[in-house]
Amino acid sequence: MTRISEDKRPAPREPRAMPHWLVFVISVLALSVPVAGLLFMVWLALVRPTDFIISLVELAYIAVATVLIATGVASYVHRERQARS
16 A cells, blocks of 8 residues: 655646736736716717717727827836835
């Protein structure tokens, strides 16, 4: 009969943390969706109150503004987290 000793067990693996850049990218994507919706609705209400047709240029402006706002908010949040730890 074979006996398995306690010292032959594999060392428990510690969970690896997600890379900071991946957390940042996920944060930007998560923040982009509500910001895009907000900008789209504000754009429709203020600029085009009578017409709901939006050109590709206007959609590009909304997309760029969304990415910039989400990147700024995500970088601010991550800077605060790194300062605490």
